[in-house]
Amino acid sequence: MIYDNLNNIQNYIGKNPNFDVIINYIETNDLTALPLGKTVIDDQNYVMIFDNTLTEGKIQPFEVHRLYSDLHVTLNDAELLHYTPLKKLTVTREYVETEDAALGETQQFQSCQIDTSHFAVFFPNEAHSVKNYAGHSQVKKAVFKFKQ
Numbered sequence: 001m002i003y004d005n006l007n008n009i010q011n012y013i014g015k016n017p018n019f020d021v022i023i024n025y026i027e028t029n030d031l032t033a034l035p036l037g038k039t040v041i042d043d044q045n046y047v048m049i050f051d052n053t054l055t056e057g058k059i060q061p062f063e064v065h066r067l068y069s070d071l072h073v074t075l076n077d078a079e080l081l082h083y084t085p086l087k088k089l090t091v092t093r094e095y096v097e098t099e100d101a102a103l104g105e106t107q108q109f110q111s112c113q114i115d116t117s118h119f120a121v122f123f124p125n126e127a128h129s130v131k132n133y134a135g136h137s138q139v140k141k142a143v144f145k146f147k148q
Contacts, residue, residue, distance in 0.1 A: 001083050001121065001126050002119075003119075003120045003121075004118070005118055006026070006116075006117050006118065007117070009023050009026065016069075016146070016148065018045050018146035018148070019069070019071075019121075019146055021041060021042060021044070021146065022144045022146050025041055025045075025144070026071075031047075031049075031073070031075055031142050032075050032140075034047065034049045034142070035049065036050070037049060044146065044147045045144070045145065045147070046144075046145050047144045047145070048142070048143045048145070049075075049140070049142055050140070050141050050142075050143065051138065051140050052079070052130075052138070052139055052141060053131070053137060053138055054080075054131050054132060054137055054139055055132060055133055056133035056137070059109075059129055059132065060129045060131045060132055061092065061104065061105060061129065062104045062106060062109075062127040062129045063103055063127070063128060063129070063130070064086060064101065064102045064103075064124075064126070064127045065122075065124050066124050066125070067148070068100055068124070068145040068146060068147055069122060069123045069124060069147075070128070071119055071120070071121045071144040071146070072120045072122075072142075072143050073114060073118070073119040073120075073142050074114055074116055074140065074141045075140040075141060076140050077116075077134075077135070077136040077140075078114065078115040078134040078136060079113070079115075079130065079132065079134050079139045079141060080111055080112075080132035081113070081120050081128055081129065081130055082109040082128065082129040082132060083109060083111075083122065083126065083127065084106045084108055084109040084127045084128075085126075085127070086125050086126070086127055088108045088127075089105070089106050089127045090105050090106060092104050104127060114141075
């Protein structure tokens with residue numbers, strides 16, 4: 001997992017060729033102008049734009065991917081994300097290949113808050129919970145998916 005300020009994103013160039021594509025895309029495009037839904041960047045990478053209702057007082061299910069990493073950043077307001085190692089997750093839905101996701105729950109996790117200047121990256125097999133309330137009930141966000 002990576003949690004950092006967007007001003008530092010260049011520090012991650014060279015870690016993964018597809019991550020480099022995402023970094024370049026973030027730096028050269030107006031993310032707020034992207035339409036809701038999926039925008040394909042290339043054959044290995046894409047971005048999903050969501051307008052999510054956040055949940056207060058209840059932790060959302062954790063998701064785990066095998067093929068893609070996720071980079072999360074909000075386009076307005078803030079969102080609370082939770083992270084836990086895979087070994088601490090109780091699986092509630094087995095892996096579905098077409099969604100590249102399994103779901104689970106846990107009470108042992110760390111949290112970080114993303115906003116328009118902070119991002120988080122979750123790599124395959126890193127369980128994370130999204131759509132958690134951070135002071136606002138609605139948030140528009142970008143989730144970049146890149147292959148390992």
